[in-house]
Amino acid sequence: MAKKKSKFCCNSCGYESPKWMGRCPGCGAWNSMVEEVEVVTKGPRGAFQHSNTTSQKAMPIVNIETTDEPRIPTEMEELNRVLGGGIVPGSLVLIGGDPGIGKSTLLMQVSALLSNKGQRVLYISGEESMRQTKLRASRLGVQSPELYIYSETNLELINQTIEEVGPKFVIIDSIQTIHHPEVTSAPGSVSQVRECTAELMRIAKTKGIAIFLVGHVTKEGQIAGPRLLEHMVDTVLYFEGERHHTYRILRSVKNRFGSTNEIAIFEMVQAGLKEVSNPSELFLEERSYDAAGSTIVASMEGTRPILVEIQSLVTPTSFNYPKRMSTGVDQNRVQLLMAVLEKRMGLLLQAQDAYIKVAGGVKLDEPAIDLAVLTSIVSSFKDQAVKSTDCFIGEVGLTGEVRRVSRIEQRVQEAARLGFKRAFIPASNQGGWDYPSDIQVVGIESINEALRACFNDL
Structure with a gap:
């Protein structure tokens, strides 16, 4: 006979406790402990429940045969880049982002591209009815007989539908709405998310089905639910952007089959998401020429260099504590550079x-942007503009030295391709590669050299 007992789980980190506590000992979050009822089935002592999977024997590593992971490319080159070349059959991909950012739109367009190529896709919506999903698909121009729509939150019924339809790709929108009938807690709780993800992972691995999971995010921008969710899946993608901008950035933070920190850039238009193949020209098309406080940096986002504009405004204050505000750059890093x-x-x-x-x-978090941020601050402080054809690359140390950065050749080549005439780079990065003929490469060892080359009165 089953015996019921309750426990308290943290919604942020999954910490379990037999009693309620105001603050989670695991992550320190306040009021995150939620009561959950678990069913404990009595059985013979020493009994062990074996899974239905076929057991395997241990083998020497030299005897294990390996092949490259097969890829199913989509017609979205930006998405293929983020995934490492295409979708891997049997993989579990988690996509998180703010509400209304375009997660469902992106996956609906991907479903249309795959189904138009003859691949059967099952789109499972736990937040919309089948009619609502159909209306959204019609607005995007999605019409394919190989695309199946199903509205359900019960995981057992979802599993039965997957058996009946036999798709190659499954999209779950969203994982926080799915519930396992054998788990007594509410949908979206730690236990539900953990058990549902584990069951979907078993389906993906045993049947070779690529499954995409849509995850809600918290107000801090992290995927809601236990951190275990990101550890279980194969790939974690974050869909970023601002409501007042039409551009969206799909960033890879974990990928077992490809590079991490790779990004894809899309533009939200009336017909859905449109790929941006040349983001550098996009970010620089509205830049201010010969304006004080404006500098250009070549930042590496994954395997691709992107040129963006950094703007600074330094103005006197009448208060005792001056303000330090930043958007797209770590504020603590700005204070350090100042x-x-x-x-x-x-x-x-x-x-x-x-x-x-x-x-x-766009958000920049690599150290190679230090020199551009520092030069931009000095330009605004002196009210002197730097040359619009100058590009700045380099990490700045606490003693004022300019330190080596990675992939300098790709950064300089991208700057030369966009018409820049001079690139300030660390002196330690000068040797071992050929410079483009149409750009002057200036090696600097300290911020004194860089600033005196740009401003006359320093």
């Missing part, structure tokens, strides 16, 4: 408000 300027260059920024922004809504 401290380096005060200490190494003698610039009095203590009474100045500083606002730094990456134009276009």
Whole structure:
């Protein structure tokens, strides 16, 4: 006979406790402990439940035969790049993003591309009815007899439908709405998300079906539910963007079959998401020429260099504590660079408000943007514009030195392709490769050299 008992689980990290606590000991979140009822079935002592999967014997690693993972490419080259060349059969892909950012639109377009090539796709919606999903597909121009729509949240019924339809691709929108009937907790709880993901992973691996999961995100921008969810899946993609911008960035943060931190850029138009094949020209088309506080940096996003504009506004303040605000750049990194300027260059920024922004809504988190951010701050502080044909690449240390960065050749080639005439790079990156003939490469060892080459009164 089954005996019921309750436990308390943290919605943020999955920590379990026999009693309720106001603050989770695992992650420190407040009021995240939720009561869940678990059913414990009594059985003979020492009994062990074996799974239905076929057992395998241990083998020496030299005797195991391997082949490259097969890929099913889509007609979206940007999506293929993020996934590492295409969709891997039997993989489990998690896509997270803010509400209304375009997750369902992207997956509906991918479903249309796959089904038009003769691949059977099953789109399971736990948030919309079949009629609502049909209306959204009609707005996107999706019409294919190989695309099946199913509206259900019960995992057992979903499993039966997968057996009946026999698809090659399954899309679950979203994992927080799916519930396992044998788990007594509410949909979206730690237990439900864990058990449903484990069952879907078993289906993907045993049947060779590629499954896409849509995940909700918290107000901090992380996928809701336990962190275990991201560990279980093969690929984690984040769909980023701002409501006031039409551009969307699909970023890979985990990929067992490809490169991590790869990005794809889309533009939201009336007909859906449109691929942006040349993002550098896109981010620079509205740049301000000969404006103080504007600099260009060549940033690496995955395997692709992207040129973006960094804007700074430094203005005197009448308050005791000046403001330091940044968009698209880590604010702590900006404060560190301003401290380096005060200490190494003698610039009095203590009474100045500083606002730094990456134009276009893109987020940059690599250290190679330091030199461009620093030059942009000095340009606004001195009210002197740098040359519009200059590009800045380099990491800045606490002693003012400019340090080596990776993939310098690709960055400089991208700058030369877009018409830039001079690139400031670390001196340690100068040797071992051929410069493009139409761009001047300037190697610098410290911020003093870079700033004095751009400003006359330093």
